[in-house]
Amino acid sequence: MMTSHPLSRPDFIQVDHFSFHYGEKQAIFDIDMNIPEHQVTALIGPSGCGKSTLLRNLNRMNDLIDGVRHEGDIRIGGISLYDPSVEVISLRKRVGMVFQKYNPFAKSIYENVIFSLRVAGRSKKSELDATVEWALKSAALWDEVKDRLHDSAFGLSGGQQQRLCIARAIANQPEILLMDEPCAALDPLATLKIEELILELKHQFTIVIVTHNMEQATRCSDRTAFLYMGKLVEFGHTMQIFENPKHAETEGYISGRFS
Amino acid sequence: MKLSNSTSFATTGRSRNGEPWVWLTAAGLTFGVAMALGLFLLILIKGASSFWPRRIDLFEISAGPAAEKVAGYVTQETQRRDTAGTLHKEIQVFRGNKELNGEAFKFIDRSSIQSSSRPEALLLVERLEYGPAIVSAVALQTPAGKIPAGSSEFEQSLETILDQGRVARKKLLAIERGKIGAISRELASLARLEKSGNPDPPALAKRRGELQASFEILQQEAAAIRKTLAESSFTGITADGKEITYPAGTLLDVFPSNRAGFFERVGEMLLRMTRFLREDPREANTEGGVFPAIFGTVTMTLVMSLFVTPFGVIAAIYLREYAKQGAFVRMVRICVNNLAGVPSIVFGVFGLAFFVYFVGGGVDRWFFADQLPTPTYGTPGILWASLTLALLTLPVVIVATEEAISAVPRGVREAALACGASKWQTIQRIVLPASVPGILTGIILAMARGAGEVAPLMLVGVVKLAPTLPIDGIAPFIHPERKFMHLGFHIYDLGFQSPDAEAAKPIVYATALLLIVVVVGLNLTAILIRNRLKKRFAVSSF
Known part of the structure; x- marks a missing residue:
């Protein structure tokens, strides 16, 4: 279905004239953008602008809500997410997600990381052990928890829990990692660590991140999309968006005139 | 600057907003606690x-x-x-x-x-x-002769007579209820065999003769024990x-x-x-113990929980997770809640009509046709009582489970789904473990309600005196069709149906105390289990 390509494809995720409705209310109006592979794409914009909705459509998380409908299409690696042959479960195995509020399961650190393998029915001990080590190392958490892998995940600090959630999201080796304001509930130090992590992870994954933090977008994203009132106002290289915005709304937002 | 009481900011007297309400609410609580404590103390003191x-x-x-x-x-x-x-x-x-x-x-x-x-x-x-x-x-009459009161051996001999009586009664019980009971059960099964087409008449007759012979031997043994007992008296x-004069056999x-x-x-x-x-009760329940009633109450409550838990949890999962939330589901939910308000005797009538006559009658026709017209399952019994109470307490478990399931944070479910778990995997691995403490709270409430119910049980299985326990050493060991005794009904029976209500009064208090202790004991056990699970699912690893 979706094969990874050694070269970075500029149109890895294609959002094709996509509109989205929650019942009567339309949240996204005709967004058209291509998200490149192995880069960090930041979605910014004021609250309620539709950036989270767009993100949650990339792994069809919004399907859970009653009465939603969409127009247009989203394709990953050229294949439509809404193709009848695409199973939501296998899609979500290829598109990992990290949430705003860290949400580890009431299980041990070990079990948290391998949850996606468990639900996929894989239970070979050596494979699970290797996955835990690799995922926790990738999430820069291994050194801090390697001696207490079988303790409850709730014993970790907030920043550690969020990194555990990242490890959980990448354990399944997805192609895309979606992050919905991953640092909103963290202190500045923990935020810094996550940002460093994002820069590391982009070599392996295509990352789409929603953020309210302008500095964060400038620090760790390659491209930035500014959304306003459900519409894509401007999309380009992060440097260009922040230094030389073309639209008045973009300039207004990033200079803090409205939020 | 120091504010004196005369400033307009002073808060004294009635101007202290809300102060009277604190007293009123505190008085309400005090009244409630006093009532509960008073009730418990009365029963405790009178019972003890x-x-x-x-x-x-x-x-x-x-x-x-x-x-x-x-x-x-x-x-x-x-x-x-x-x-x-x-x-x-x-x-x-x-x-x-x-x-x-x-x-x-x-x-x-x-x-x-x-x-x-x-x-x-x-x-x-x-x-x-x-x-x-x-x-x-x-005086004492012993086989060795008469011992007048006050003589040096009197106390010693009295003890011996009492011990003799105890041992002999135990032996008699073993012979009459155990061995003779086994013989009569075998005779009955032989008779059934004969009725349903006899496979081998001479063998049957031979076996019957053997049984008859051993029956007579046992009767002689029992008579011998009785004779020895009759030699001593007080x-x-x-x-x-x-x-x-009290014969040794009747002296306790x-x-x-x-x-x-x-x-x-x-x-x-x-x-x-x-x-x-x-001990078992004696003399129309006014003397002796209440062991069968304790056993019946606990067994029935446990069997009830065994039935109500899976039903309630499954129903709640469907209502909360799978059913499309709309007018119909809302109506179902209202109906479930109203079910909790239906008077319990109505459940008793339903249980009698549906479980006992319909289901039990059907079971008898299909599996126990050879014993008809004597009903096996088509008569009130502990199984039907447990099922009726399970139905009665179902709403409690459904409501508690729904609450527990809906209290699982949305974020955790989404995280599980985002990891590629299916809906059922999410429910099974994430939602249900997190809801276990809440579900157990529901079961605790259901047990508390079920253990204290009497009215419906009178229709579907409780009796004044059950000669046998629902679980005993006679194959097949578990007898779900048997009638049973229940502490709640025992209280009613002693207090209002007893031939000598005055004599039964102390035992009524004692039984009431015991019922409270049994219900509290069952609840405490469930609470302990819940707290252990809470720890296991919330904090520590597993």
Whole structure:
């Protein structure tokens, strides 16, 4: 279905004239953008602008809500997410997600990381052990928890829990990692660590991140999309968006005139 | 600047907003706690004191020309106004000896009491029939000869006789209920075999002959034991001078209430309590223990939880997770909640009609046709009682489980789904483990409600006296069709259906106390399990 390509494809995720409705209310109006592979794409914009909705459509998380409908299409690696042959479960195995509020399961650190393998029915001990080590190392958490892998995940600090959630999201080796304001509930130090992590992870994954933090977008994203009132106002290289915005709304937002 | 009370910011007196309301709410709580404590203390004191061996008084009374001596302990003080309008202060005395006096209690006018004393010779005699007796010892009859009271070997021999009686009763029970019971069960199955086409008549007849022979041997054994028992007896004399002889077989215990010291009395009290917990009831339940009722209550409650838990949890999962939330589901939810408000007797009627007659009758027709018209399952029994109560407590479990499931954070579910878990995997691995404490709370509430229910049980399985327990050593060991005894019904039966309500009063309090203890015990066990699981699922690893 979706094969990874050694070269970075500029149109890895294609959002094709996509509109989205929650019942009567339309949240996204005709967004058209291509998200490149192995880069960090930041979605910014004021609250309620539709950036989270767009993100949650990339792994069809919004399907859970009653009465939603969409127009247009989203394709990953050229294949439509809404193709009848695409199973939501296998899609979500290829598109990992990290949430705003860290949400580890009431299980041990070990079990948290391998949850996606468990639900996929894989239970070979050596494979699970290797996955835990690799995922926790990738999430820069291994050194801090390697001696207490079988303790409850709730014993970790907030920043550690969020990194555990990242490890959980990448354990399944997805192609895309979606992050919905991953640092909103963290202190500045923990935020810094996550940002460093994002820069590391982009070599392996295509990352789409929603953020309210302008500095964060400038620090760790390659491209930035500014959304306003459900519409894509401007999309380009992060440097260009922040230094030389073309639209008045973009300039207004990033200079803090409205939020 | 210091603000004095006279400033407009002073908050004193009635201007202190809300202060009266604090008092009102506190008073409400205090009233509630006082009521609960009062109820519990009353039952605790009355229940515990019914086991205390009280001192026996000897009253000399002269009512008109006749003088009379009455021995017994005071149970109550009352006042009575006669037809002339004079007030009489009376005491109610338990004097036992029901077979002599017709009634175990006597009212005595205080003004007619000439003297009262506590002679050490008075004994409280417990026996198999007619309730306790109060006598002074006269003599013992043993195979070796007569031993008069006061002789040096008297106490020793009395102990021997009591022990003999205990051992012999146990032996008789084993023979009559155990061995003879087994023989009659086999005879009955032989008869059924004969009715349904006899495969081998000579073999059948031979087996029947063998059984008959061993039956006679056992009967002879029992007769021999009875004969030995009849050789010993205890003779006592009542306060008004009548001699009574109690054969060793009927004698349970002789306690010197007036001679015993404090620790002896405490020991006797503990002995009576353990007997109350461990023995079968005697004499229309007014004497003896309540073991079958405890067993029935606990078994029924546990079986009920076993039924109600899976049903309730599955229904709640569907309602909360799968059903499309809309007008219909809302209506179903309202109906479920209203089910909790239906009077329990209505469930009893439903259980009788549906479980007993319809389901039980069907089971009988399909599997026990050879025993018809005698019903096996088509008659009230512990299985149907448990199912009826499971139905009664179903709403509690459904509501609690729904609450617990909906309390699982959305974020955690989304995280599981984002990891590629299916909906069922999310429910099974994330939602249900997190809801276990809440579900257990529902089960605890259901058990508390179910264990105390009496009304529906009277229709679907509870009886005044069940000769056998629903679980015993006779194959197939578990007998879900059997009728059973229940502490709640036992209280009702003793208090309102007993031939001697006055004599049953202490045992009513004791049984009420026991019912509370059993229900609280069941709940505490469930709470302990819940707390352990809470720890396991919330904090520590697994």
